[in-house]
Amino acid sequence: MLATSPPAAGAAPDLLALIGFSKSFAGFTALDRVDFTLKVGEIHALLGENGAGKSTLIKAMTGVVARDAGTMRLDGIEIAPRSAEEAVRAGIATVYQEVNLAPNLSVAQNLFLGRQPTRFGLVREGEMRRRARALLAEFGLSIDIAAPLESYSVAIQHIIAIARAVDQSARVLILDEPTASLDAQEVEVLFAVMRQLKARGIGIVFVTHFLDQVYAICDRITVLRNGRLAGSAPVADLPRLDLVRLMLGRELSAATGRRPPHEARAPSTAVAAFRGLGKTGYVVPFDLTLRAGHVVGLAGLLGSGRTETVRLVFGAERADCGAAQVAGQKASIGSPREAMALGFGYCPEERKTEGIVAELTVRENIVLALQARRGALAPLSRREQDAIAAKFIRLLDIRPPDPERPIGLLSGGNQQKALLARWLATAPQLLILDEPTRGIDVGAHAEIIKLIRDLCAEGMALLVVSSELDELVTYADEVIVLRERAHVARLTGAQVEVPAILAAIAEVPSSASPPVRAA
Amino acid sequence: MIRSLSRLTPVLATLAVFLAGFIACSLVYPNFASLRVVMNLLTDNAFLAIVAVGMTFVIISGGIDLSVGSVIGFTTVFLALAIERWGVPPLMAFVLILVICAAFGAAMGAIIQYFELPAFIVTLAGMFLARGVSFLLSTESIPITADLYAHLSEHAFRFEGGSRLTVPAMIMIAVVLAGMVLLHLTRFGANVYALGGSRQATALMGINVARTTVLIYTLSSVLAGLAGIVFSLYTSSGYSLSAVGVELDAIAAVVIGGTLLSGGYGFIFGSFLGVMIQGLIQTYISFDGMLSSWWAKIATGLLLFAFIAFQQFTLHLARRSRRAPAGVHP
Numbered sequence: 135m136l137a138t139s140p141p142a143a144g145a146a147p148d149l150l151a152l153i154g155f156s157k158s159f160a161g162f163t164a165l166d167r168v169d170f171t172l173k174v175g176e177i178h179a180l181l182g183e184n185g186a187g188k189s190t191l192i193k194a195m196t197g198v199v200a201r202d203a204g205t206m207r208l209d210g211i212e213i214a215p216r217s218a219e220e221a222v223r224a225g226i227a228t229v230y231q232e233v234n235l236a237p238n239l240s241v242a243q244n245l246f247l248g249r250q251p252t253r254f255g256l257v258r259e260g261e262m263r264r265r266a267r268a269l270l271a272e273f274g275l276s277i278d279i280a281a282p283l284e285s286y287s288v289a290i291q292h293i294i295a296i297a298r299a300v301d302q303s304a305r306v307l308i309l310d311e312p313t314a315s316l317d318a319q320e321v322e323v324l325f326a327v328m329r330q331l332k333a334r335g336i337g338i339v340f341v342t343h344f345l346d347q348v349y350a351i352c353d354r355i356t357v358l359r360n361g362r363l364a365g366s367a368p369v370a371d372l373p374r375l376d377l378v379r380l381m382l383g384r385e386l387s388a389a390t391g392r393r394p395p396h397e398a399r400a401p402s403t404a405v406a407a408f409r410g411l412g413k414t415g416y417v418v419p420f421d422l423t424l425r426a427g428h429v430v431g432l433a434g435l436l437g438s439g440r441t442e443t444v445r446l447v448f449g450a451e452r453a454d455c456g457a458a459q460v461a462g463q464k465a466s467i468g469s470p471r472e473a474m475a476l477g478f479g480y481c482p483e484e485r486k487t488e489g490i491v492a493e494l495t496v497r498e499n500i501v502l503a504l505q506a507r508r509g510a511l512a513p514l515s516r517r518e519q520d521a522i523a524a525k526f527i528r529l530l531d532i533r534p535p536d537p538e539r540p541i542g543l544l545s546g547g548n549q550q551k552a553l554l555a556r557w558l559a560t561a562p563q564l565l566i567l568d569e570p571t572r573g574i575d576v577g578a579h580a581e582i583i584k585l586i587r588d589l590c591a592e593g594m595a596l597l598v599v600s601s602e603l604d605e606l607v608t609y610a611d612e613v614i615v616l617r618e619r620a621h622v623a624r625l626t627g628a629q630v631e632v633p634a635i636l637a638a639i640a641e642v643p644s645s646a647s648p649p650v651r652a653a
Numbered sequence: 654m655i656r657s658l659s660r661l662t663p664v665l666a667t668l669a670v671f672l673a674g675f676i677a678c679s680l681v682y683p684n685f686a687s688l689r690v691v692m693n694l695l696t697d698n699a700f701l702a703i704v705a706v707g708m709t710f711v712i713i714s715g716g717i718d719l720s721v722g723s724v725i726g727f728t729t730v731f732l733a734l735a736i737e738r739w740g741v742p743p744l745m746a747f748v749l750i751l752v753i754c755a756a757f758g759a760a761m762g763a764i765i766q767y768f769e770l771p772a773f774i775v776t777l778a779g780m781f782l783a784r785g786v787s788f789l790l791s792t793e794s795i796p797i798t799a800d801l802y803a804h805l806s807e808h809a810f811r812f813e814g815g816s817r818l819t820v821p822a823m824i825m826i827a828v829v830l831a832g833m834v835l836l837h838l839t840r841f842g843a844n845v846y847a848l849g850g851s852r853q854a855t856a857l858m859g860i861n862v863a864r865t866t867v868l869i870y871t872l873s874s875v876l877a878g879l880a881g882i883v884f885s886l887y888t889s890s891g892y893s894l895s896a897v898g899v900e901l902d903a904i905a906a907v908v909i910g911g912t913l914l915s916g917g918y919g920f921i922f923g924s925f926l927g928v929m930i931q932g933l934i935q936t937y938i939s940f941d942g943m944l945s946s947w948w949a950k951i952a953t954g955l956l957l958f959a960f961i962a963f964q965q966f967t968l969h970l971a972r973r974s975r976r977a978p979a980g981v982h983p
């Protein structure tokens with residue numbers, strides 16, 4: 135184990151120091167005497183597996199969760215915020231892992247809620263909008279700020295949450311998985327902003343499961359494992375393999391290699407085929423064939439039409455042109471229910487906000503879709519439910535492995551695993567996965583990729599949206615590249631390589647016009 | 654612009670219904686379309702509009718306040734006793750009752766917040782409590798004969814043709830305007846909407862949710878107290894059975910005015926229109942002279958159904974059209 139290295143002479147002074155943070159939930163120890171130090175102008179990665187206690191540490195720091203023990207000093211002065219409000223007043227701004235904006239308020243109100251510019255007690259709407267525009271411009275975002283937040287995608291909502299926190303951060307900025315729904319390009323924008331803040335002497339705590347990002351921007355790493363401090367060191371002293379070992383407490387199981395070479399297989403039967411499917415102003419009509427035992431990947435930048443494509447396929451959005459054939463029969467897919475009846479399953483990208491039923495147990499959440507498909511008249515017996523839950527808890531390594539725990543009490547990453555399990559449990563003929571590994575730790579990444587391959591070998595057809603090109607090429611038989619809401623390239627066989635995909639994504643856009651936006 | 658119009662659709666619909674109703678009534682009864690009818694509408698429904706303003710805040714924040722009717726009843730009894738029996742000067746009594754109501758509302762808000770109880774239960778308890786206490790104070794109707802009362806009912810803005818803008822109506826208009834400013838133009842108002850959008854997120858955004866909640870219920874109770882004062886001016890008496898069921902009229906007005914019962918969306922002006930529509934139905938019935946006043950309830954019920962269906966429909970449309978995502982500039 136790595137010990138906290140003693141402060142080097144002449145190093146930046148401590149900005150924030152936590153000593154002996156402990157927290158248990160009803161007998162379960164989520165944090166056990168954790169120490170953490172953040173220096174002035176430092177970007178500090180807080181890492182660990184799903185459920186290691188990262189979010190809990192952050193919430194204990196900002197007073198959202200009452201800690202059992204521990205003291206905290208900001209600039210050498212002891213503070214003990216008891217709510218997010220007090221933390222902000224002390225100079226600590228936070229983007230929490232869960233959505234933390236009001237969906238019904240306008241973008242501008244969300245950015246400035248509680249700190250709107252006022253005159254004689256009245257909000258200066260014009261001034262607020264002007265500032266909101268300026269703030270979002272720093273993040274390269276030009277959207278209608280008077281529109282309600284809920285009219286934007288999760289990624290944009292996340293940028294807005296980050297912008298709010300950045301604007302509030304006087305001394306410390308805490309970002310809990312800010313990049314989980316962002317694209318490479320937006321991550322770059324975020325990093326640029328983080329570097330500016332760093333130069334101003336603000337300390338940043340950065341939680342992520344993308345190790346590349348850690349090495350790209352962080353100065354120091356602190357690793358938690360099972361609620362304990364596993365180690366803390368400068369980035370330079372902790373190469374990737376050591377870091378992974380420190381996080382997992384074991385070696386990473388392999389399985390991330392390239393998929394076995396493509397044999398010239400006889401083209402398997404088409405599970406579903408779409409001709410000229412599209413919707414005006416949503417996605418340009420496209421053709422798509424999904425075959426048993428095949429994985430089709432969708433690649434492209436955020437807003438390029440990947441999620442839109444799968445929503446059309448699943449009937450979550452009604453196409454206004456095109457035809458579908460399922461198992462050789464002409465089919466019309468007008469709603470998700472019809473799609474499910476045809477044997478489709480769809481695990482959406484927004485599962486974090488939309489999918490979970492927080493009060494239900496892990497088991498109940500896992501069997502939900504399967505039960506819905508069987509109908510109320512054919513209930514799953516408790517034994518079957520237990521068996522299914524146990525299987526997926528093991529397969530996806532959901533922690534803690536307790537099927538009877540309300541899912542809302544699981545860590546963010548473990549909730550996502552359970553939602554993935556929900557759709558896997560339905561054993562569909564065609565499974566659509568939108569960003570299946572987002573928010574999931576390195577250890578479980580490998581498990582999920584392995585699972586995708588196994589499903590494929592069992593003859594399931596898969597349609598996967600992913601921004602993790604390195605991963606996509608390890609399991610995809612075919613990759614479709616999207617740009618500006620159109621399918622622009624189709625790579626098969628040996629063409630499925632990261633450089634080829636990148637080239638297709640980056641090809642100079644036909645026009646430099648601003649992106650499509652809702653009217 | 655188009656978008657802000659679409660947010661206003663429910664209010665515009667309510668306005669359309671009110672105008673259509675008014676025109677229809679005027680066609681049936683030619684002397685309906687007069688300033689006098691309008692002024693009476695304002696006076697007769699002043700107390701209801703005042704509580705509806707408070708109720709709008711509560712409902713937008715995702716809560717409900719069932720205690721307002723009882724608070725009005727309690728206020729009238731308290732005022733009658735204080736002025737007539739205990740010899741408290743009327744203005745002093747007004748201040749006293751508003752302070753009592755504020756404390757009552759703050760207590761309900763604090764219980765909802767700190768014990769994490771549903772507003773429905775807490776304010777239901779508040780409703781029984783306030784009604785019970787007013788019975789305890791007196792079970793009879795007590796006339797109020799103070800000079801101020803006689804004076805205030807004389808005091809009015811007179812128009813030609815004998816129609817009058819009375820003090821209760823003036824108070825009500827002031828409350829509606831102040832409510833609009835508070836809800837739409839202040840930080841507090843934005844926090845109220847945020848609470849209705851997501852309580853948890855609002856707390857994480859660093860808003861003092863406890864303070865906001867307590868303030869919302871305090872405001873509702875204070876406005877109920879003010880409505881009670883207006884009610885006692887209007888009837889010149891105090892009676893423990895007055896204003897029974899007014900909380901439901903207020904909720905109906907708020908919903909007819911386009912506020913979502915689940916919170917997060919709504920406008921004060923809509924609630925005002927909702928009250929006026931109910932008043933219009935009542936006036937029509939009194940013009941008719943033959944119809945039972947229960948028809949007012951039936952008409953209100955039907956209207957509620959229609960408006961809730963309409964809301965669900967527009968919400969559905971809005972959700973559908975809204976799915977198209979936005980893009981990012983490099």
Ligand SMILES: Nc1ncnc2c1ncn2[C@@H]1O[C@H](COP(=O)(O)OP(=O)(O)OP(=O)(O)O)[C@@H](O)[C@H]1O
Nearest residue numbers: 159164184185186187188189190543544545546547
């Ligand atoms: N309110 C709660 N009640 C009970 N247990 C909880 C509660 N909140 C968190 N936990 C537990 O504490 C542990 C740590 O959770 P935490 O959310 O801090 O993990 P994390 O490191 O942020 O993981 P992830 O990467 O998945 O977000 C988990 O096992 C979780 O189940």
Ligand SMILES: [Mg+2]
Nearest residue numbers: 189231545546
């Ligand atoms: Mg977390």
